[in-house]
Amino acid sequence: YNQPISKLMALHRLSSACNRMFLSASVVQTASGLRSLSSAGGLADKFTKAQSALQRLTEDPGNAAKLKIYSLYKQATEGKCTKPKPGFTDFVGRAKWDAWSGLGDMTKDQAMQQYIDLVESMGGKLDAPDTTADTTNPADSNTASADYKEALVSISPSGVLWFTLNRPAKKNAISTDLYAEWSKAMEQAAADDKVKAMVITGAGEYFSSGNDLSSFTNLKPGVTMEQMAADGNAILRRFVAAFIDFPKPLIALVNGPAVGISVSTLGLYDQVFASDSATFHMPFSSLGQTPEGCSSYTLPRIMGLPAAASLVMFNRKISAQEALSCGLVSRVFPAASFAAEAGAAVEEIAALPRQTLIYAKQLLREPIRAELHATNERECNRLQERWISEDCFNAVAKFFSRKSKL
Template sequence: MPEEQQPDDVLHSVENGVSWITLNRPEAMNAVTWDQRERIMALLAAASSDPAIRAVVITATGKGFCAGADLRGSPDTGGERVAGDVARMIRQGAQRFIASVMDCEKPVIAAVNGTAAGIGAHLALACDLVLASESAKFIEVFVRRGLVPDGGGAYLLPRLIGPQRAKELMFFGDSVPAAEAERLGLVNRVVPPEDLDKTAREWAERLAQGPTRAIALTKQLVNASLDADRTTAFAAEATAQEINMTTRDANEGVASFVERRTPSYEGR
């Protein structure tokens, strides 16, 4: 696929309505730097605002998807650390990074080609759909370093696999192979390594042919549902449908049903 030349540590291309974001520091197992995070967040924000982009894939080169955080290049306060500095760094860094994936208005697919550890695991799990190579593995590595999981881990994992399983992964920090991750519900599908890119492309291009705004509103509803009571969730659903019925794609979907033909969605 055609790639932008700068910066080389995050490759980017747009094909058939799909924004491909590729971590490209294979020598470091794609441990993500501050600058890489800023670049990815900017690309996700651009995808949200660009009607020509209708799906996103996040993947990586080499044997690792993302081995965690590489703190080189982080903003330097230039002075003595005071209480609140670490919390501020987490809010402005890891949490903002993961939120940018969840808040992207286009569906985001993770194509996990190898090790996803720490913030790398949370990057994958924040995506709407997760494809994993048979060689992939997921590691809640924080406990191995005596750290609390950050980047939304304690929020994401219980919602995916329940609190007991989440605690098991976070308390022990064991490596979870792709097949076990699929069984637990961390990933949607495991494929042979040679099929990962092809499957991600098929899924993303299928999404890119769909009713983009309806999918965006559905994403928002599902992401908010576990934090809302029934009354709030039902009200949000009704409002989302009200908004959606103003789109061209909703009108096309209804018309195609009445006319007994295949719909042609424009993403608008």
């Protein structure tokens, strides 16, 4: 019996059940629920609108939020949970029961109001049933975002391509789709003569919270864990290779907390500008995983081995000033003026001769390019093994267990 696989499948069943709850349980009403809603007046109307708004959300709210949505819906339509607790082996049923039962004696009206508040807090628009948010960047008329669903992409008049991670509700966690979009944007920018430099930043408060760990619970039918790990290897290797081979100035604008691969790849940028509110955290070992992004090669050379080990091996979180002092960050700007000051610094770079910058970067990168690609291959192969290990399964299961209790 493969214990790690069984744990992952349990998580997968929970995620799938949460997805079904998210899409259907909030709109399928029981007879008692209908009677309750018909007597609730304006609150019932808002509750119905909130269910419709829920379906229009473009960001997955995550399993913990989905369980909360489910429990509030059940409390609003059926009242206090009186059903027996499912057996120990019914992982999904127990999670649903715990969420609903945890609401105790909350009234139906209170549950409806909390349901409405929760949907609105996730960006649901109760009074806009047929519209979606405009995610284009109003500051740049020359946008290229039409082909991107999880990023904003634009080219400034000075020839700087801005790639903004645009999943603020998920703290800009990097999904499989975002990996593909990011890789594509870098490859296209590298080949486009109109692009002089590329900037990576994040929408909202976070630069990026790293990998979207929900991918560990989203197994597709007929796909084995081994195949999923192999596919992840290929996606990650292409992504990091795009950094290694990018021929033009590559600049990170770290506008807030950076986690995981958004930190491990910083050694492959040419400049890293950080807000003084930014933090840098690589919690690899706590998740049963090993470093990626060529960080096992770049960070010891940038920071020194002990400082790199504290990040890569021992999960230490550092501030922007600490990152500056050890060379991981080029410049730090105040959070209140970060966009303006960092943007001005980018424009100074864009004003330099394009071809000269390309040749200068080539001279810096070429002596270590082969070693970087070899490092990328070693790191991806080790991660492929880690992703199907018991260490990783246990750590990810613990992570989701903590989130579900929030």
